[in-house]
Amino acid sequence: MAQVPIIHPPLEGTQLVIGTIAVSLAVFMNVLDTTIANVSIPSISGDLGVSSDQGTWVITSFAVANAISVPLTGWLTERIGQVRLFMASVVLFVISSWLCGLAPTLPFLLASRVLQGAVAGPMIPLSQTLLLASYPRAKAPMALSIWAMTSLVAPVVGPILGGWISDNITWPWIFYVNIPIGAIAAVATWAIFRDRESVVRKAPIDLVGLALLITWVGSLQIMLDKGKDLDWFSSTTIVMLALTAVIAFAFFVIWEVTAEHPVVDLSLFKLRNFAGGTVAQSVGYGLFFGNLVLLPLWLQTDIGYTATDAGMIMAPVGVFAILLSLVIGKILPRTDARYIATASFVVFALCYWMRSRYTTVVDTYALTVPTLIQGVAMAGFFTALVSITLSGLPGNRIPAASGLSNFVRIMCAATGTSIFQTAWEHRSTLHHTQLVTQANPYNPTFDATVQQMTQLGLSQQQAWGLFNLMATQQAAQLGVNDLFYISAGIFIALIVLIWITKPERVTNRDASAAASAAH
Known part of the structure; x- marks a missing residue:
């Protein structure tokens, strides 16, 4: 027999204010963490004694785990309940942030970041759900506006805050900053939403769909993160990741559209x-x-x-x-x-x-x-x-x-x-090639420029080097334009x-x- 949905009335007064702040704090903390570590990679790599290339896995590991868990939100909500799932996501995010800050080695940090990314997945989709359900129907756009405000500001604040923390304190605090924010969000969320749980429905687990999702998303995310460093498709690793992602994605789509209980x-x-x-x-x-x-x-x-x-x-x-x-x-x-x-x-x-x-x-x-x-x-x-x-x-x-x-x-x-x-690098290289083709003795403008430089005390080789530097800067400018x-x-x-x-x-x-x- 089908379960009858429970329709909860909108929140009012102080409860609505506290509930909105709680959900917004969780969203801000989550989105902030997608960018706050980016500028701190040199500090993290140096402190843990690894190369910068190895250090970038701190970003990749979070992104892969997060990308896999986000589309599972609907499936997990049916089995756990939206309030319990949101609470678990916030609490585990705080714990994993604490573990990231304590990390003595890179493998420990990467494992903590995988956990952090995985538990962060349902937080943003469920924040939309909880906010929309908390407001009267006429004020639903206001709920979306509050959600959008925190979601858009956090990626901009992340690099600024991350850089300041790395320069003035120590890198673990880019993770520790989540602890007080998450603790407040968790306590307030439980106080307001604990009696507004959704109906739980136990359906079979789509293990095949889940495995295919993990395979194609993981392969694609790693390919995107490491493609530039490995020179894209000139690398066997990138080619294999691309093939794996394409094949697994094709099977994933076929399986999910025909499955009785799809994971997505x-x-x-x-x-x-x-x-x-x-x-x-x-x-x-x-x-x-x-x-x-x-x-x-x-x-x-x-x-x-x-x-x-x-x-x-x-x-x-x-x-x-x-x-x-x-x-x-x-x-x-x-x-x-x-x-x-x-x-x-x-x-x-x-x-x-x-x-x-x-x-x-x-x-x-x-x-x-x-x-x-x-x-x-x-x-x-x-x-x-x-x-x-x-x-x-x-x-x-x-x-x-x-x-x-x-x-x-x-x-x-x-x-x-x-x-x-990648496109910036390619466009800059193209523009640089076009600019330096003009650097020859038969070009009167180039020849006059070199003569002016030599009259200022530079040798001919130094003048050419300076011209190449100027061409490189101009090429980068044209590429970004x-x-x-x-x-x-x-x-x-x-x-x-x-x-x-x-x-x-x-x-x-x-x-x-x-x-x-x-x-």
């Missing part, structure tokens, strides 16, 4: 709103994340910025993202979410077009203005697209839908990072995906489904 509900992609919203959100986030990595890297390697200064250039992005998120939450019920998503993508395109016009003498003002404006786009990006993606879904499918859409988004972020770093320009074009193209959806107003069925997500 791929049938969600039959829904127009879910498919269009997920792809638009994920590709857009991949572009955003790829540029989030590219810009500070370019500033540090070619413009002479320190890690801290480069991080501070990115900080203004949070200003409008925070200020406007709640405003978007208020106006979303009265308008079509596609208008807000379209406006966000247009603003993103404008920002990247502005950046595509940078030169090697770019000043702080020119760097800061697009970053500040980008916060406007970020304010509406997640709120509108998550609303579109979940529109029309019954409450019992929201955990699975949220988990699957977040999984696609995370994989696109990893793919975007790898593509941008190419990627900014391409990013602008893709954001405009993605608008088509937004308009193939037909979301229902969040005040109607979408909000109703969200409000009943606790059953």
